[in-house]
Amino acid sequence: MELTPVADLPEIRPGDDIAALVAERVDDDLEPGDVLTVASTIVSKAEGRTADLEDYPVSGRAQEIADKIGELTDEEKDPRFAQAVLEESTELLIDCPFLLTETRFGHICVNAGIDRSNVPGHDLLLLPKRPSESAERIRQGLEDRGVEDVAVIVTDTCGRPFRHGQRGVAIGWAGMPASRDWRGERDRDGHELEVTVQSVVDELSAAANLVTGEGAGGTPAVVVSDWDFGDLEGSDELFRSVEDDLVRQALREWEFDG
Incomplete structure (x- = not known):
């Protein structure tokens, strides 16, 4: 090969x-x-x-997740990122100390596979929908x-x-x-x-x-x-x-x- x-x-x-x-x-x-x-x-x-953090109005659940992980790690976590993960997921399997989710096409991974690197001009890169x-x-x-x-x-x-x-x-x-x-x-x-x-x-x-x-x-x-x-x-x-x-x-x- x-x-x-x-x-x-x-x-x-x-x-x-x-x-x-x-x-x-x-x-x-x-x-x-x-x-x-x-x-x-x-x-x-x-x-x-691609997406930007400002695209995600924060829900109560996202704020709760960010506060919980932030308290554990002693770092401030952006609840907008947690909201993005929630919106790209069909199930949240672990919410602390990290987010383990099922994507809409069945893949289980951390943070719904959202990437925060190599995204010129934007904050986030989401996985393909299908x-x-x-x-x-x-x-x-x-x-x-x-x-x-x-x-x-x-x-x-x-x-x-x-x-x-x-x-x-x-x-x-x-x-x-x-x-x-x-x-x-x-x-x-x-x-x-x-x-x-x-x-x-x-x-x-x-x-x-x-x-x-x-x-x-x-x-x-x-x-x-x-x-x-x-x-x-x-x-x-x-x-x-x-x-x-x-x-x-x-x-x-x-x-x-x-």
Whole structure:
């Protein structure tokens, strides 16, 4: 497998055509079966998902959250940011010492994935509203330019429970299944696999994140080539349902005692 950053992409602005910008730079290098990973940051910028803190009138709940976290950390917290997180979420799983939320498309992350860095001219950068639809638009845009059978993954960087550090994950995808199902296959000792479902979109996102980099030198798009999904069954299930998520059920009963 080979991962190649898409070099020299400009600062993305609202209305920019990501497919066109990528195709101009790697058209000859994209082959059927390749995967293009695109950071949610530039997808959000192209879709105009910027905001300012003054856009969010503060509710009583947001003020309560800001006061609670501020008291714990001995730092003043802006209730407008808490309000933005609430408005981008369908459920607040943890409200202290940080905000863990479910986004409107099912992704669970800190602060609804709202970014406060690399947002020229604005305070906040929100995640795409429907990242899989965003991925499909980019994929279709590549097809319109003669680049066919290329899958697209919209990625984000977030932390992990039980581990330090962040890694890339998929929040949207098009042109490929999210996972491949190993259940029913045999291991090296002949035992049947009963639970193994491999989240390939997350694994490709993490691999791409190794070469995109972070900070000012980051590159927001990567071409993954010489990779094959294989002949296993695929599935688009990625985000656990509430009924199937024991951790979320436990968090609903948990309260922070600082």
